[in-house]
Amino acid sequence: MPTQGVRVIEFQSVTKRYADGTVAVDSLDLTIDAGRITVLVGPSGCGKTTSLRMINRMVEATSGTILVNGEDIRAQRPATLRRGIGYVIQNAGLFPHRTVIDNIATVPVLLGTKKAAARRRAEELLDTVGLPRELGKRYPAQLSGGQQQRVGVARALAADPPVLLMDEPFSAVDPVVRDDLQEELLRLQSELGKTIVFVTHDIDEAIKLGDKVAVLRVGGELAQYDTPATLLAKPVDDFVASFVGRDRGYRALGFLSAHGAEVVPLSTIPLGSPVDEARAALTGGWGVVVDENQAPLGWVSTSSLSTVEGELRSADLVAGGSLYVADSPKSGSLRTALDAALSSPSGVGIAVDSGGAVTGGVTAESVLKALDEARRSGEVPS
Ligand SMILES: Nc1ncnc2c1ncn2[C@@H]1O[C@H](COP(=O)(O)OP(=O)(O)OP(=O)(O)O)[C@@H](O)[C@H]1O
Numbered sequence: 001m002p003t004q005g006v007r008v009i010e011f012q013s014v015t016k017r018y019a020d021g022t023v024a025v026d027s028l029d030l031t032i033d034a035g036r037i038t039v040l041v042g043p044s045g046c047g048k049t050t051s052l053r054m055i056n057r058m059v060e061a062t063s064g065t066i067l068v069n070g071e072d073i074r075a076q077r078p079a080t081l082r083r084g085i086g087y088v089i090q091n092a093g094l095f096p097h098r099t100v101i102d103n104i105a106t107v108p109v110l111l112g113t114k115k116a117a118a119r120r121r122a123e124e125l126l127d128t129v130g131l132p133r134e135l136g137k138r139y140p141a142q143l144s145g146g147q148q149q150r151v152g153v154a155r156a157l158a159a160d161p162p163v164l165l166m167d168e169p170f171s172a173v174d175p176v177v178r179d180d181l182q183e184e185l186l187r188l189q190s191e192l193g194k195t196i197v198f199v200t201h202d203i204d205e206a207i208k209l210g211d212k213v214a215v216l217r218v219g220g221e222l223a224q225y226d227t228p229a230t231l232l233a234k235p236v237d238d239f240v241a242s243f244v245g246r247d248r249g250y251r252a253l254g255f256l257s258a259h260g261a262e263v264v265p266l267s268t269i270p271l272g273s274p275v276d277e278a279r280a281a282l283t284g285g286w287g288v289v290v291d292e293n294q295a296p297l298g299w300v301s302t303s304s305l306s307t308v309e310g311e312l313r314s315a316d317l318v319a320g321g322s323l324y325v326a327d328s329p330k331s332g333s334l335r336t337a338l339d340a341a342l343s344s345p346s347g348v349g350i351a352v353d354s355g356g357a358v359t360g361g362v363t364a365e366s367v368l369k370a371l372d373e374a375r376r377s378g379e380v381p382s
C-alpha cells in the first residue's frame with residue numbers, strides 16, 4: 001500500500017458541547033487506521049455526525065485534540081485540511097442545476113484544474129463508480145437514488161483525497177441497491193486503499209463494511225471499538241449486545257472459515273444414469289446428481305426414486321439447498337456451511353471446490369464442532 005496519502009486519524013479525549021449545552025460527544029478516544037474502513041455506529045443522536053464533522057472542522061471540538069497524520073487539525077486551515085478529505089452524505093448532496101460531469105468536476109476546477117482536464121477525469125470516475133459515461137450529461141434529478149449516490153462518491157473522489165468521510169451515504173436507497181453500493185464500496189476500497197470513516201445506524205451495514213466498528217451510545221460515549229467478529233462474539237455490555245442483535249452468535253459464524261469443518265464423502269450420480277444404479281449408489285438414502293463437470297444439479301432419495309424408471313432426468317430431482325466452497329484458501333465461512341446443511345433436503349450441505357465441482361458434504365453437527373474447536377484454540381473469544 002502506498003505510504004503517500006496515508007492518513008491515520010486520532011481522537012484524543014475529544015468533547016463537543018453545542019451552544020445549548022448538549023454534549024454530543026464525550027471524551028472520545030479513538031484511533032482510526034489508515035487505509036481501512038472504520039464504521040461509527042449507534043442510535044440516533046449518539047454523536048456520529050458530530051464526530052465525523054469534527055474531522056474536517058465543519059464542527060469545531062470544544063476540547064481535546066484531533067490529529068490527522070500526527071498533526072493537530074487546528075494548526076491547519078480548514079480549506080487545506082478539506083482538500084485531503086472527501087465528504088459524502090445521504091442523498092448525495094448534488095448541485096441540482098449542474099450536470100453530473102460538472103458536479104464531479106466542481107472541486108478540481110475550484111482547485112485550479114483546467115475545465116477540460118477535470119471533465120476527462122470526471123468521466124473516468126464515472127467508470128470507477130460503475131456508472132455509464134452517458135449519464136454524465138444528465139442532471140441529478142434525472143438519475144435514480146442509487147445512481148445519485150454513486151455520483152456523490154465520484155465527486156468525493158475527484159480531488160483524490162486520502163481520506164473519505166461518509167455519513168449514512170446509502171440509507172436513502174432501497175435494500176437491493178444498498179447492497180450493490182456496499183459491494184461497490186468494498187471493491188473501491190480494495191483498489192484505492194483510502195482511509196474511510198463511515199457513519200451508519202445500521203449494525204448489519206457496519207459489520208459488512210467495517211474493518212473496525214466503533215459503537216457509540218447516546219451522550220456521545222464510545223461503548224466498544226473492535227473488529228466485527230469480536231463485536232459479535234464478545235460485546236462488552238448489555239447495550240452493545242442488544243445493539244448488535246439477538247442473532248449475533250449466528251452472524252459471528254460469518255467470520256470463521258469453513259475450512260475447519262469436516263467434509264464427508266457424498267454419493268454423486270451423473271444425470272442420465274439408470275435409476276437402478278442411482279438407487280444402489282445412495283448413502284443414507286440420499287445422493288447428489290451432477291452434470292458432466294461434477295457440478296451439483298439436485299438431490300435424489302430412496303423415496304423420490306420410488307416411482308421413477310429408466311434414466312435419471314432433471315424432472316426427477318429434488319431441488320433445494322445452498323452450496324458452500326470448501327476449497328482452502330478460498331473457503332466460504334462457517335455460516336455458509338451451516339446454511340448449506342440446514343437448507344438441504346437431506347440435511348447434508350453440499351461442499352464444492354472453487355470450480356463448482358462437488359467435493360463432499362457437511363452436516364450442521366460438524367459445523368458446530370468446528371466452531372467449538374475455533375473457540376478452544378482462541379480463534380474466537382467465547
Ligand atoms: N447544531 C447543534 N446544536 C445543538 N445540538 C446539536 C446540534 N447538532 C447536533 N446536536 C445534538 O447533538 C447530539 C448528537 O447529534 P448528531 O447529529 O451528531 O447525532 P447522530 O448520531 O449523527 O444522529 P442521527 O443518527 O440521527 O444522524 C444530538 O442530541 C443532537 O440533537
Ligand SMILES: [Mg+2]
Binds near residue numbers: 050
Ligand atoms: Mg447523523
